[in-house]
Amino acid sequence: MQSAALDAPVIVMPVDAPPESPVDAPPESPADASSRPAHAAAGSGGGARRATRIGLMSVSLGTAGLGGLWQSAAATVDAPLGVSDVLFVVSALAWVVLLAQYLRHGGARWRNVLDDLHHPGQGFALAYVPIIGMLTTGHFARFGVDGARWAYALFALASAVIAARLLAHWVSGGLGAAPLHPGYLLPVVSGPFIASTTASAVRLPDAAAAAFAVGVLYWLAFGTVVLGRLVAGGLPGPARPTLTVLTIPPAVGGLAWTAAHGGRVDSVGQGFAGLVLFTVLIVLFLVPHVRQDGFHVGYWVFSFPAAATGNFLVRWLHGADVPGRQSLTWLVVALVSGAFLVLYAATLRYAVRAAGRHRAVADA
Numbered sequence: 001m002q003s004a005a006l007d008a009p010v011i012v013m014p015v016d017a018p019p020e021s022p023v024d025a026p027p028e029s030p031a032d033a034s035s036r037p038a039h040a041a042a043g044s045g046g047g048a049r050r051a052t053r054i055g056l057m058s059v060s061l062g063t064a065g066l067g068g069l070w071q072s073a074a075a076t077v078d079a080p081l082g083v084s085d086v087l088f089v090v091s092a093l094a095w096v097v098l099l100a101q102y103l104r105h106g107g108a109r110w111r112n113v114l115d116d117l118h119h120p121g122q123g124f125a126l127a128y129v130p131i132i133g134m135l136t137t138g139h140f141a142r143f144g145v146d147g148a149r150w151a152y153a154l155f156a157l158a159s160a161v162i163a164a165r166l167l168a169h170w171v172s173g174g175l176g177a178a179p180l181h182p183g184y185l186l187p188v189v190s191g192p193f194i195a196s197t198t199a200s201a202v203r204l205p206d207a208a209a210a211a212f213a214v215g216v217l218y219w220l221a222f223g224t225v226v227l228g229r230l231v232a233g234g235l236p237g238p239a240r241p242t243l244t245v246l247t248i249p250p251a252v253g254g255l256a257w258t259a260a261h262g263g264r265v266d267s268v269g270q271g272f273a274g275l276v277l278f279t280v281l282i283v284l285f286l287v288p289h290v291r292q293d294g295f296h297v298g299y300w301v302f303s304f305p306a307a308a309t310g311n312f313l314v315r316w317l318h319g320a321d322v323p324g325r326q327s328l329t330w331l332v333v334a335l336v337s338g339a340f341l342v343l344y345a346a347t348l349r350y351a352v353r354a355a356g357r358h359r360a361v362a363d364a
Contacts, residue, residue: 046106050116053102055297057128059347060098062303063091064135066340069307069333071139072314075263077329088139095132117165120175124166127187130159134194138201148202156195156211163187167218180229182245183301189219189249196256208260215256219249241290241298244283244305250275251308258315265319273316280309295346303343310336 067087073079099107106112117123133155141148166187169175192215199208230243254272258265265273283305310332317325317332 046112047115049105050102050107050112051119051122053098053105053107054116054125054128055122056098057095057125057132058300058303059297060091060094060132061128061135062300062307062340062343063087063094064132064139065304065307065311066337067091067139068135069311069314069336072311073329073333076314076318077326079333084139088136091132092136095129095136099129114165117162118169118174123169124184124187127159127162127166127191130155130162131186131191131194134159134198138198141202145202149204152198152202152204156198156207159187159191159195163191167222180226181242182226182230183242185219185223185226185245185249188222189215190252191215192218193249193252193256197252197259200256200259205260208256212253212256212260215249215253219253223249240286241301243286243290244302247276247279247283247305247309250279251305251312254312255308255315258319263315263319265316269316269319272312273320276309276312276316295350297347297350299343299346303340306336306339 064087067084070079070084070087071081074081074084107116113126117126134152137148137151137155141152166184170184192211196208196211196215199205199211250272254269254276257272258269261269313332314329316322317328322328
């Protein structure tokens with residue numbers, strides 16, 4: 001599969017700490033800080049705990065994205081596939097732990113799920129759950145396509161339901177005055193593209209074509225609205241890191257297209273390459289605007305865009321027979337993997353310090 005692929009989560013957050021404790025949750029993620037939902041009063045209980053667990057899914061998503069990059073490297077430059085396998089296992093374990101904690105804190109109730117979906121700042125993050133499931137399914141499909149198809153059907157249906165419910169809520173005025181940021185593209189654009197890539201991995205070409213069409217339509221429609229809103233009003237400082245998400249749609253869209261065409265890069269694939277490279281250039285100019293003071297787990301918002309972009313570049317380098325592709329592939333893998341190592345180390349350090357502060361408060 002050409003996978004498009006946000007602490008061990010139970011370390012970063014003491015699960016049983018009281019939600020109102022200042023050390024119970026990391027600083028707000030950029031997407032969450034931009035607005036406060038009408039049901040924020042419930043945030044002092046299970047709602048805040050569920051939001052934290054879903055937000056930490058970005059760690060799992062980013063790790064799956066890095067696994068996808070190494071999978072592409074294994075397919076193109078004979079990198080060890082075991083590295084990709086380990087990364088996907090780590091991602092899946094984090095996903096299982098966080099999902100179990102989400103359900104434990106009320107996520108098994110449909111009313112709570114709807115409340116979380118309607119959160120104007122973080123509702124889109126629920127799409128992480130089926131997206132990570134599809135990425136993992138596609139990667140391990142080689143061990144049994146029939147079982148992978150059933151898992152894919154489940155995750156693809158969940159992704160479609162979440163995206164449709166979110167879009168219906170948004171177009172009916174549910175966002176209110178919340179600033180529209182690129183994170184909203186994840187469920188309605190990136191989700192269908194990833195569903196298309198996974199469908200190709202489990203040999204369902206018709207499903208791949210259908211999902212790709214959905215991604216293209218809502219990328220053109222909703223992407224235009226998001227970009228227009230950004231140009232007209234910009235974003236508040238805490239939400240600016242989500243601007244890096246702009247690289248995800250062209251990257252995962254390009255991966256979906258090349259996966260459906262056997263890895264070949266035709267004129268459409270070259271078009272996606274142009275979009276990816278131009279969007280990366282835009283993001284580079286935005287770096288001074290998206291920097292944050294001090295480390296927090298919200299930095300994982302940068303992880304999946306970097307991994308997905310690197311993944312597509314590796315596939316493009318080889319599908320288009322770019323000169324020097326072997327060396328360039330290893331350069332891309334080294335740069336992205338190095339950035340992840342720094343992110344993992346910073347997250348572990350942050351988790352240790354947060355746990356220490358929590359113990360100090362508990363002992364006081």
